[in-house]
Every structure is written in structure tokens, then in C-alpha cells.
Amino acid sequence: PCGGQYSGLEGVVLSPNYPHNYTAGQTCSYSITVSKEFVVFGQFAYFQTAMNDSVELFDGPNENARLLSSLAGSHSAVPRTSDTQCSSVPEPRYGRRIGSEFSAGSIVRFECNPGYLLQGSKAIKCHAVPNALAQWNDSIPICIVPCSGNLTERRGTILSPGFPEPYGNSLNCVWRISVTEGAGIQARRAIQVMSFATEHNWDSLEIYDGGDMTAPKLGSFSGTTAPALLNSTSNQLYLHFHTDISVVAAGFHLEYKTVGLTTCPEPVVPANGIKTGDRYMVNEVVSFSCEPGYVLQGHSHISCMPGTVRRWNYPPPLCIGNQIPHPAPLVCFVGRPKDLNSASAGILENFSPHDRDLVDVFVSAQCGGTLYDLSNVILSPGFPGNYPGNLDCTWRILLPVGYGAHVQFLNFSTEDNHDFLEVRNGPQHTSSLIGQFSGSQLPPPLLSTTHETVIHFYSDHSENRPGFKLTYQAYELQNCQDPSPFPNGYIINNAYGAGQSITFECFPGYILVGHPVLTCQHGINRKWNYPFPRCEAPCGYNVTAQNGTIYSPEYPNEYPNSQDCIWLITVPQGHGVYINFTLLQTEPVTDYIAVWDGPEQHYPQLGIFSGNTALESAYSSFNQVLIKFHSDFSTSGFFVLNFHAYRLKKCPPPPVVEEAELVSEDQDYEIGDTVRYRCFPGFTLVGNEELTCKLNSHLQFENPPPSCEANEERTASAGVILSPGYPKNYPNSQTCSWVIRVRPPYTISIYVEMFQSEKQFDELEIFDGPSGQSPLLVALSGNHSTQLNFTSKTNQLYLRWSTDHATNKRGFKIRYTGL
Incomplete structure (x- = not known):
């Protein structure tokens, strides 16, 4: 019945016509009365109404009493109350409830997911009310996405307003991120559903490397081109998001975190040199000069380069005397030596004569060692005398990155075919061989093409010879060709030196043709190991993503004639595909884009788009959309189509049945709603009288419609x-x-x-x-x-x-x- 009087210690109240649907346009009042020594405890076992139909519970005999609750929609955990028990509290959308005890005196707290702001009380308390039902002291808060904010935490989340639902029109949002001085901010693309999708060219997110819009701009992003990994050079970031008055999209989800802004390492001051400058942050410059009588070899100014790993753009220079000492195992000088240094490469003296005494010093070269100087001498053990037998000596030359070694032989004599000297291009004995030498012929000059060079000498037990004397000098290696600009894509890493690798990636809607990773090869003439790749707008492919862009073939150029291209878009189950054309300029009628609500052409067609218009759009009821582009043999054009996934909520209108009328509560066919067919007089219904809106492979009314037969x-x-x-x-x-x-x-x-x-x-x-x-x-x-x-x-x-x-x-x- 619609309404009624209920008494007794327990009972059941049903909506009219339960378990069938109630009739629209009803107002029913139910009165429950128990003995005065009791209060009423009510609990819904089942609750489902249309959103504009509501059930109100009053704490008294009529509608003038205090309102306990107003419920509408579908509820799986419906509030229950008593004099010692408050109604159950649901978790806020995009947040969580802390605490599951709802008795009098209990406190429930709330917090929001990252990127959301709690609107309302952070905590509510259940109060016992004399001679009445227990109730909460405040309403349940909600979680919203703020349009602007100041963030000071070391990591956080920034969402477009309304996320994950589409953002609104005419927005002008500003976020300022400021962290502890000395830390940079790293803003990265979120790996989330619909991480970045705005109206192409109209709604954009701008990111500045500082506290306001006067700072250097790190990028401006629009459409479905999500920001790449961005690094600030200060402790602030400024984000500005603005939208126009028309089309909206899914929005964005950005994560940021702070990373320590490390300084460049303190540069080595060259011997007999002077360093000017003691700040080693990004873009700081340090200069060098030499004392009188010395010449600067290298760069007089070096700058600290930006990047995740701080380094100087050039190695520190050297200060070389006008007369370079000539190392030799036998040194003769007059006077008492003030200082005598021996090294694996020979001997360098520095002394002041105090008398005319003649002192002869004989020093033997070592078997192997590690050398860090930009130039030096290497001698075989015993040189200029014969080297011993059974030697196995390794010298490693370690130069700054970006430099190679120029090796010149001054003397060479070994037992032919038995005692060998090898020079290798790299740090290991297995590195590529530059040259192997034996006998008495002087080897030619050699060039290593890495900053690490290995020299290996070994002799057998028999005949010995004087060996060798060689010098090396560092020389600056050239970089490989700069790959910029890279149309329709971006390059990860900006180091183009020998052994460095760079990665190419395309913007959404383009595919990479060629090798994605290129490495700068060693060698005198620098070149990449593969040709530069390119990003092309293809003629059809399969897309599996929550959002993206499809361009006409060869965009931004006009598409070719006589094309038949097919794209299949797939988004997660439970979602449909929203598509909109931000650019549509084709030859009318003969060049067109057809869209189907499903993976094949026998599915319902969402539309055929052609001509010179924009902002055309369509919604699918399936999680797959098939798109076909056809061009004829004449006039060309171009188009840009954006898409993003949206959660399916409503079925398309049910099919029309001849000789029948459709009975439904409203025209808003949401999941779970039913419609009923009723045949006109003189006809009999064959099939299912009721159809239910359900989400299976796609959102539609389940089962085929009935028919009406005479x-x-x-x-x-x-x-x-x-x-x-x-x-x-x-x-x-x-x-x-x-x-x-x-x-x-x-x-x-x-x-x-x-x-x-x-x-x-x-x-x-x-x-x-x-x-x-x-x-x-x-x-x-x-x-x-x-x-x-x-x-x-x-x-x-x-x-x-x-x-x-x-x-x-x-x-x-x-x-x-x-x-």
C-alpha cells in the first residue's frame, strides 16, 4: 500500500507494489508507533529509488518533527539509528573514513586522497540525545579538487578541478609549489587513468621555473600531449591552468616531488694556477688563470650544467711551464736537488742550485700504473736499458669525459713476434684494439676515442730489448650531430658525446619510425650508430589508452589522396569513448571519417564526419570504437581527433516496438533501470515485457526487445x-x-x-x-x-x-x- 499506520514491537514497511517498481507521482506517509517506554530502531534491508525520488524519516508523528535523514538513489549500507547508535557513515568520494564505530561518544575522522581538499569537518562525534535518537554533531564532509593552492610539502599531487570527471569552463587556476631552499622540484607525468587531456589549443597548462609568470617557462601543454619529466632549477614552481568557454576534457593528474639540487663537484685547481669563483650551483661560472711563466691549456671558464647529475661543461685546465721538463731515467744536474719526484712515466725535477756539485740519479720506470694527467710519458721498465723477461704491465690513462688520448712513440724495440705492446680503446683488456706492435719498427701516432685508454706490454722469458718510450696528450673529442629539432616528438638526454645515448619519443597520435635509442659512436669522426628516427602520423593503428589524439595521415601536412585508414580505440571495461574533432577540414562528402560504436563495422554507427567544421563530438556505449578515414583521388585536407575514456552510466534509449507503448519512470536510463513494453489493444506481447539497463561488454538494455503480434x-x-x-x-x-x-x-x-x-x-x-x-x-x-x-x-x-x-x-x- 501507499502509506499506512504501523504499531507493535516489530514490522516491515514496503514501497508500493514491492518487489515491482513503484508508480510515479505518489506521496505516501507511513506512521510507526510503539509503546512510550521504547524508541524506534529502523534498518533498511533494501533501498533503490530514482535520484529525484526520496524517502524522509522524521523523529516524531508528522512532517513537522525533526528530520533524521533523507535518502535517494541506491544504498548498499543504509543508515541505521537508535538512542545509542548514530547512523552509519559512508566514506567520502575520493577520500577515506578513519573509524568504524558509530556508537554514542565515538569519533569518526576523514581525510582525502592526494590532490583533493576536505570541505567540511575533519572529524564528527556521535552524541546521545535524551529521549531521542543519537545523532552526529556535524554533516559528512566531501573531497573536492581545489582550483589553485600553495603547496609546501616535499611531494604532492595536483589535479585539474573535478578530476577524474571533466573540468569546467572558464577556469583560471594557479598552483604555487615552494619547498625548502636548496631543493629543486621534479614535476612528472602521472601514470594514471586520463593523466592529461585538455581541449587542444584552447585549454592549456603552463609551468614556470619560479614563483610567478615572470620566471622561465618550462612548457605549455594542451591536447593530449602530457608533460614529460620536468626539472626546476630553483625551489619554486608556478602552474597556471586556464580554460575557455566551450569544450572540456578529462583534465590532468600531476605528481611532484623534491630532489636535492646537488652542486657541481669542486673543480681541481691546476698546479701553478689560480681559481676565481666559489659558487658551484647550476649556471655558476668559475674562471682560471696561471701564475707568471705558465701557459693555460684548456678552457679558462667552466660552467655548472643543469641536469639530474651536476657536472662542469669542461674539465679544469692545466698550467704548463714554458719549458716542459724532459723525463728520463738518468738525470744529471748541478747543485743539491730541492725536490725529487719519481713517477711511473719518468722523473720531473724542481730544484735551486746551491753549489756546483754534480749529482747523477738513476731511476727505473715502473711496470704499469694509472695516469690522470692530460699529458705524460710512459717508459718500458729499464728503459733505455733492456726490459726484464716475463713482464705483464698495464698502464691505464684516465682523462676527463669528452677527451681522448693522442699517443706518439719516440722509441720502440722489442723481440719480434714474442714481446708485444697493445693499445686499447677503453678501460678493459677486452676493449677494442687500436694497435698491436712488436719488433723494431716505430709505430705510427695513435688516437683513442674514449676518455679511458689501456696500454698493455708483455714479454716472454727469452731475448730482451730496450723497449719503448711514448708520450700521450689529451685532445678534446667532438660531439655527435645535434638531433634537434625533432618534429612531433621529444628527445630524452642532451649529451651527445662519445658513448652517450639519447632516446626519442613521439607525442601522442604519432608513431616512431626508426630506432628509438641512438648511441654516439667512438671514433675520430663522431656519428650516431643509426640514422635519426622520425615521428609520423600513421594511416591507422590500434590504440589502447585512456586518452589520446588521432591525426590525419602525415599531419601537420595535408593527408594523401586515395587513403583508407582504420583505427581501433580500446579503453578499460566499464568505460565508453568520447571523441571530439578539434580540427576538421576535409573535402566535403567524398573525404570522410566514419565512427562505429564497437570494434567492427556491423556495430551501430556513431556518425560520419566530413567538410570544414570543428567541435564535432560523439559518445560510445562500448569500450571500443572503430574509426575509418577515406579520401578520394582529388582534394586533400587534415583533421585532429581527441578522445578520452569516460565511465558509462546511462544506456541509449530502448528500441521502439511497433504497436506498443513504452512505460518507464523517466527518460534517464541509468544502470539498473527497467522499462516495460505494453501492446496496444488487439495485440499480444511476445518476448520480454521488461528490459533492464546493464553493463556487460557495453552499456545497453539486456535481451532483445519484444514484439506485438495480433x-x-x-x-x-x-x-x-x-x-x-x-x-x-x-x-x-x-x-x-x-x-x-x-x-x-x-x-x-x-x-x-x-x-x-x-x-x-x-x-x-x-x-x-x-x-x-x-x-x-x-x-x-x-x-x-x-x-x-x-x-x-x-x-x-x-x-x-x-x-x-x-x-x-x-x-x-x-x-x-x-x-
């Missing part, structure tokens, strides 16, 4: 009518009708010999006339064990049999005759 008409003066399937049980969900017509002035007598049906739900109605609008003669339901007789007042009878979706029984057998 009623079976009986014109004989006597006959038998049986329920469908008789004598077996009748089917569920059926509506059947019969018309019995005899010649006037005869009337019709009905003899019900057997009748069994589900009481109240499966019913046979008999009308005294030609249709269901005629006067009702009798309605039969349940079990009837005795024969029933009825007689019409006219020469026609209309019988209507309807069953629900549940229990079924044998049905009926009816005889009729004209009188």
Missing part, C-alpha cells in the same frame, strides 16, 4: 483455450490475449475446468467486450479446484493472461460456448 481471434460458436505450454507449466514473463467473438445477439459462457497459477502475480483477466478497456468480468489468480462458470452480456470477450518472472504452474483449461 491477438488470436476465436469466431467458432464453441472451443477450448489453454494456457501456453499446457498441460506443462506455463513460461514466465508472458502477456497473451484472446478475443472470442460470436454472432449477435448471442452471448458467451465460460467454463473454467482447471486453473493453477502463482497467486497475485500470474493472472487471467476476462473483459466483457473486445478489449482490455471493456468492463472487467472476472480476474482469476491462484488455485481453483472447482469448475467456475461466467457468462458475458455482449457477443465478445477479451481474455488477457500475464505472468511475472518468478514461479510458474500448470495454468488453465477453459471451454466456451455461444448461447
Whole structure:
């Protein structure tokens, strides 16, 4: 019933027509009264209404009492209350509830997911109210996305307003990120559903490397081109998001984190040199000069380069004396040496003469070692005497990155084919061989093409010779060719030296043609190991993403003639695809883009787009969309199509059934809603009377629609009518009708010999006339064990049999005759 009076210690209240849908346009009042020593405790076992239909609970005998709750929609955990128990508290959308105890005195706290702001109380408390139900001291808060904010945490999240739902129009949002001095900010693309999607060219996010819009701009992003990894050079970032008055999109999700802004390492001051400058942050410059009598070799100014790894753009220089000492194993000088240094490469003296004494010093070269100088001398052990047998000596020359070694031999003599000297281009004995030498012929000058060079000398046990004397000098290696600009894509890493690798990636909507990673090869003439790749707008491909862009082939150039391209867009299950053209300029009619609501061309078509328009859009009910582009042999053009996934909520309108009317609560067909078909008089419904909006492979009304067939008409003066399937049980969900017509002035007598049906739900109605609008003669339901007789007042009878979706029984057998 619609409303009623209830008393007693317990009971059940049902909506009108439950478990079937209630009727629209009703206002029902239910009054529950218990003894004065009790209070009422109510709990909903099931609750589902349309969003504009509500149930209100008042703490008293009428609507003037205090409102306890107002409920609408679908609820799986419906509030319950008592004098010591507050109503259950749901978790806020995009947040969480902390605490699950709802008794009097309990406190429940709330917090939002990263990027959301709590609007309302952070905590609510359940209060016991004398002679009334317990209640919370405040309403439940919500989590919203703020349009602007000041962020000071070392890591955080920035979302477009409304995320993950589309943002609004005419927005002007500003976020300022400021962290502890000395830390940079790293803003990176979020790997989330719909991480970045705005209206192309109209809605944009600008990021500045500082505290306001006067700082250097790190980038401006629009469409579905998500920001790459961005690094600030200060402790502030400024983000500005603005939208226009028209199309909106899914928005963005950015994560930022702070990283320590490390300084460049303190540069080495060259011997006999002077360094000017003691700040080693990004873009700081340090200069060098030499003391009188020395010449600067290298760069006089070096700068600290930006990047995740701080380094100077050049190695520190050297200060070289006008006369370079000539190292030799035998040194003769006059006077007492002030200082004597021996090294693996020979000897360098620095002394002041105090007398005319002659001192002879003999120093033997070492077998191997590591050398860091930009120039030096290497001698075989014992040089200029013979080297010993069974030697295995390795010298490693380690120069700054970006430099190679120029090796020149001054002397060379080894046992031919038995004692060898090898020079290798790299740090290992397995590195590439530059040259291997044996005998008495002086080797040619050599060039290593890395900053690490290995020199390996070994001798056997037999004949020995004087060995070798060589010098090396560092020389600056050239970089490989700069790959910029890289149209329709971007390059990761900006170091183009020997051994360095760079990675190429394309913007969404383009595919990479060629090798994605290139390495600068070693060698005197620098070149990359593969040709530069390119980003092309392809003629069709499969796309699996939450958002993206599809360009016409060869965009931004005009598309070629005679093209037939197919793209298949796939988004996660439970989502549809929203597409909109931000640019559409094709030859009208003959060049077109067709879109289907599904993965193949036999699915319903969402539209055919052609001509010179923009802002065309369509929504799919499937998680896949097929797009076909066709161009003829003449005029060209171009188009840009953006897409993003959106959560499916509503079914498309149900199909129209001929000779039937559609009965529904409203035109808003959401998941779980049902519609009912009712045939016009003279027709019988065949198939499912009700269709339900469900989400399976795509969002649609489940099961095929019914049909309405003309009623079976009986014109004989006597006959038998049986329920469908008789004598077996009748089917569920059926509506059947019969018309019995005899010649006037005869009337019709009905003899019900057997009748069994589900009481109240499966019913046979008999009308005294030609249709269901005629006067009702009798309605039969349940079990009837005795024969029933009825007689019409006219020469026609209309019988209507309807069953629900549940229990079924044998049905009926009816005889009729004209009188």
C-alpha cells in the first residue's frame, strides 16, 4: 500500500507494489508507533529509488518533527539509528573514513586522497540525545579538487578541478609549489587513468621555473600531449591552468616531488694556477688563470650544467711551464736537488742550485700504473736499458669525459713476434684494439676515442730489448650531430658525446619510425650508430589508452589522396569513448571519417564526419570504437581527433516496438533501470515485457526487445483455450490475449475446468467486450479446484493472461460456448 499506520514491537514497511517498481507521482506517509517506554530502531534491508525520488524519516508523528535523514538513489549500507547508535557513515568520494564505530561518544575522522581538499569537518562525534535518537554533531564532509593552492610539502599531487570527471569552463587556476631552499622540484607525468587531456589549443597548462609568470617557462601543454619529466632549477614552481568557454576534457593528474639540487663537484685547481669563483650551483661560472711563466691549456671558464647529475661543461685546465721538463731515467744536474719526484712515466725535477756539485740519479720506470694527467710519458721498465723477461704491465690513462688520448712513440724495440705492446680503446683488456706492435719498427701516432685508454706490454722469458718510450696528450673529442629539432616528438638526454645515448619519443597520435635509442659512436669522426628516427602520423593503428589524439595521415601536412585508414580505440571495461574533432577540414562528402560504436563495422554507427567544421563530438556505449578515414583521388585536407575514456552510466534509449507503448519512470536510463513494453489493444506481447539497463561488454538494455503480434481471434460458436505450454507449466514473463467473438445477439459462457497459477502475480483477466478497456468480468489468480462458470452480456470477450518472472504452474483449461 501507499502509506499506512504501523504499531507493535516489530514490522516491515514496503514501497508500493514491492518487489515491482513503484508508480510515479505518489506521496505516501507511513506512521510507526510503539509503546512510550521504547524508541524506534529502523534498518533498511533494501533501498533503490530514482535520484529525484526520496524517502524522509522524521523523529516524531508528522512532517513537522525533526528530520533524521533523507535518502535517494541506491544504498548498499543504509543508515541505521537508535538512542545509542548514530547512523552509519559512508566514506567520502575520493577520500577515506578513519573509524568504524558509530556508537554514542565515538569519533569518526576523514581525510582525502592526494590532490583533493576536505570541505567540511575533519572529524564528527556521535552524541546521545535524551529521549531521542543519537545523532552526529556535524554533516559528512566531501573531497573536492581545489582550483589553485600553495603547496609546501616535499611531494604532492595536483589535479585539474573535478578530476577524474571533466573540468569546467572558464577556469583560471594557479598552483604555487615552494619547498625548502636548496631543493629543486621534479614535476612528472602521472601514470594514471586520463593523466592529461585538455581541449587542444584552447585549454592549456603552463609551468614556470619560479614563483610567478615572470620566471622561465618550462612548457605549455594542451591536447593530449602530457608533460614529460620536468626539472626546476630553483625551489619554486608556478602552474597556471586556464580554460575557455566551450569544450572540456578529462583534465590532468600531476605528481611532484623534491630532489636535492646537488652542486657541481669542486673543480681541481691546476698546479701553478689560480681559481676565481666559489659558487658551484647550476649556471655558476668559475674562471682560471696561471701564475707568471705558465701557459693555460684548456678552457679558462667552466660552467655548472643543469641536469639530474651536476657536472662542469669542461674539465679544469692545466698550467704548463714554458719549458716542459724532459723525463728520463738518468738525470744529471748541478747543485743539491730541492725536490725529487719519481713517477711511473719518468722523473720531473724542481730544484735551486746551491753549489756546483754534480749529482747523477738513476731511476727505473715502473711496470704499469694509472695516469690522470692530460699529458705524460710512459717508459718500458729499464728503459733505455733492456726490459726484464716475463713482464705483464698495464698502464691505464684516465682523462676527463669528452677527451681522448693522442699517443706518439719516440722509441720502440722489442723481440719480434714474442714481446708485444697493445693499445686499447677503453678501460678493459677486452676493449677494442687500436694497435698491436712488436719488433723494431716505430709505430705510427695513435688516437683513442674514449676518455679511458689501456696500454698493455708483455714479454716472454727469452731475448730482451730496450723497449719503448711514448708520450700521450689529451685532445678534446667532438660531439655527435645535434638531433634537434625533432618534429612531433621529444628527445630524452642532451649529451651527445662519445658513448652517450639519447632516446626519442613521439607525442601522442604519432608513431616512431626508426630506432628509438641512438648511441654516439667512438671514433675520430663522431656519428650516431643509426640514422635519426622520425615521428609520423600513421594511416591507422590500434590504440589502447585512456586518452589520446588521432591525426590525419602525415599531419601537420595535408593527408594523401586515395587513403583508407582504420583505427581501433580500446579503453578499460566499464568505460565508453568520447571523441571530439578539434580540427576538421576535409573535402566535403567524398573525404570522410566514419565512427562505429564497437570494434567492427556491423556495430551501430556513431556518425560520419566530413567538410570544414570543428567541435564535432560523439559518445560510445562500448569500450571500443572503430574509426575509418577515406579520401578520394582529388582534394586533400587534415583533421585532429581527441578522445578520452569516460565511465558509462546511462544506456541509449530502448528500441521502439511497433504497436506498443513504452512505460518507464523517466527518460534517464541509468544502470539498473527497467522499462516495460505494453501492446496496444488487439495485440499480444511476445518476448520480454521488461528490459533492464546493464553493463556487460557495453552499456545497453539486456535481451532483445519484444514484439506485438495480433491477438488470436476465436469466431467458432464453441472451443477450448489453454494456457501456453499446457498441460506443462506455463513460461514466465508472458502477456497473451484472446478475443472470442460470436454472432449477435448471442452471448458467451465460460467454463473454467482447471486453473493453477502463482497467486497475485500470474493472472487471467476476462473483459466483457473486445478489449482490455471493456468492463472487467472476472480476474482469476491462484488455485481453483472447482469448475467456475461466467457468462458475458455482449457477443465478445477479451481474455488477457500475464505472468511475472518468478514461479510458474500448470495454468488453465477453459471451454466456451455461444448461447
